[in-house]
Amino acid sequence: MTDRLVDARAPRDLHAFIAGLPKSELHVHHVGSASPRIVAELAARHPDSKVPTDPEALADYFTFTDFAHFIEVYLSVVDLIRTPEDVRLLTYEVARDLARQQVRYAELTITPFSSTRRGIDEKAFMDAIEDARKAAEAEFGTVLRWCFDIPGEAGLEAAEETARLATDDRVRPEGLVSFGLGGPEIGVPRPQFKPFFDRAVAAGLHSVPHAGETTGPETVWDALTHLQAERIGHGTSSARDPKLLTHLAEHRIPLEVCPTSNIATRAVRTIDEHPIKEFAKAGVMVTVNSDDPPMFGTDLNNEYAVAARLLDLDERGLADLAKNAVAASFLDEAGKARIAAEIDTYTTGWLAP
Numbered sequence: 001m002t003d004r005l006v007d008a009r010a011p012r013d014l015h016a017f018i019a020g021l022p023k024s025e026l027h028v029h030h031v032g033s034a035s036p037r038i039v040a041e042l043a044a045r046h047p048d049s050k051v052p053t054d055p056e057a058l059a060d061y062f063t064f065t066d067f068a069h070f071i072e073v074y075l076s077v078v079d080l081i082r083t084p085e086d087v088r089l090l091t092y093e094v095a096r097d098l099a100r101q102q103v104r105y106a107e108l109t110i111t112p113f114s115s116t117r118r119g120i121d122e123k124a125f126m127d128a129i130e131d132a133r134k135a136a137e138a139e140f141g142t143v144l145r146w147c148f149d150i151p152g153e154a155g156l157e158a159a160e161e162t163a164r165l166a167t168d169d170r171v172r173p174e175g176l177v178s179f180g181l182g183g184p185e186i187g188v189p190r191p192q193f194k195p196f197f198d199r200a201v202a203a204g205l206h207s208v209p210h211a212g213e214t215t216g217p218e219t220v221w222d223a224l225t226h227l228q229a230e231r232i233g234h235g236t237s238s239a240r241d242p243k244l245l246t247h248l249a250e251h252r253i254p255l256e257v258c259p260t261s262n263i264a265t266r267a268v269r270t271i272d273e274h275p276i277k278e279f280a281k282a283g284v285m286v287t288v289n290s291d292d293p294p295m296f297g298t299d300l301n302n303e304y305a306v307a308a309r310l311l312d313l314d315e316r317g318l319a320d321l322a323k324n325a326v327a328a329s330f331l332d333e334a335g336k337a338r339i340a341a342e343i344d345t346y347t348t349g350w351l352a353p
């Protein structure tokens, strides 16, 4: 991880508390989680790639002029994933990085279309992520689940392929829990994806589209109205619509807030202008997430430190934030109760005299 966006302003004790706090990640992308170590290993396998491997050059490469530039760079890292063994390595190593931060549960957003269109066999792809998921749970104790997302800008062909891979019993992986929509929002209207979300929801998947990251609150309304959204990826622009905030609060629709990501892609100008406080004040259920951590020079611990400062949270407030993520997750009830109890035990122990 680079340190260019790291929030060092939380008190030292709070950083230590966050580091040990059992956490859950609800919004983190598979390829976007490739650390410099993983990128270097993949680039060594595929030396023709233009992605730099030296950490300093990589930090420069991961500095974005705008959201479109971010997607361009993101796709160059996607091009490093060429074989099922690359997929397995990436998934397993991402789980290792999550476990190091005491992440007990993560819903990893995967874009299978990007891999199948680049020639990776769909069955081998599913076997690779499932093999890594089982190994990660056994070896690191981190439970992984999948969200398959449509790369919206790639159009209806991508939507059809993603819906097929997510709903066909012969290929869909056991760990799949939800269906999403990512990529740029400008020029990619959400309602066109309704039939695909209808199919996914009918097949038992939860709906978690990105919305309101780079466009206005109308995109969030579209995600709720047309895509049956149960959580919103980002939802940043919701702050501009008081009726929408009331709706999100009343219907307990959580926002997957990713503060540092919004600064890195220039969706929000400065961290102090981030609307997370307005969400919390309006009673919206806030979860904090890292999105594409190495690309944005952050990790989940840092996002909790950022949230602690913006929301003025102490240890109990941070524990509540971690419990929000558990409650908003798609883990089974027994798993939720286990992590929530672990958060309570940890917090009580930390605060004991």
Ligand SMILES: O=C(O)c1cccc(C(=O)CC[C@H]2O[C@@H](n3cnc4c(=O)[nH]cnc43)[C@H](O)[C@@H]2O)c1
Pocket (backbone or CB within 6 Å): 029, 032, 071, 074, 075, 078, 109, 110, 111, 113, 114, 115, 117, 149, 150, 151, 152, 153, 154, 182, 183, 184, 210, 213, 261, 291, 292
């Ligand atoms: O894979 C392709 O061939 C392809 C063709 C056209 C367009 C695309 C995409 O737009 C892929 C975008 C990809 O970006 C992922 N992502 C990661 N972080 C974010 C985020 O903060 N907001 C939105 N999308 C994000 C997402 O999972 C898409 O798969 C691909």
Ligand SMILES: [Zn+2]
Pocket (backbone or CB within 6 Å): 027, 029, 182, 210, 233, 291
């Ligand atoms: Zn995202």
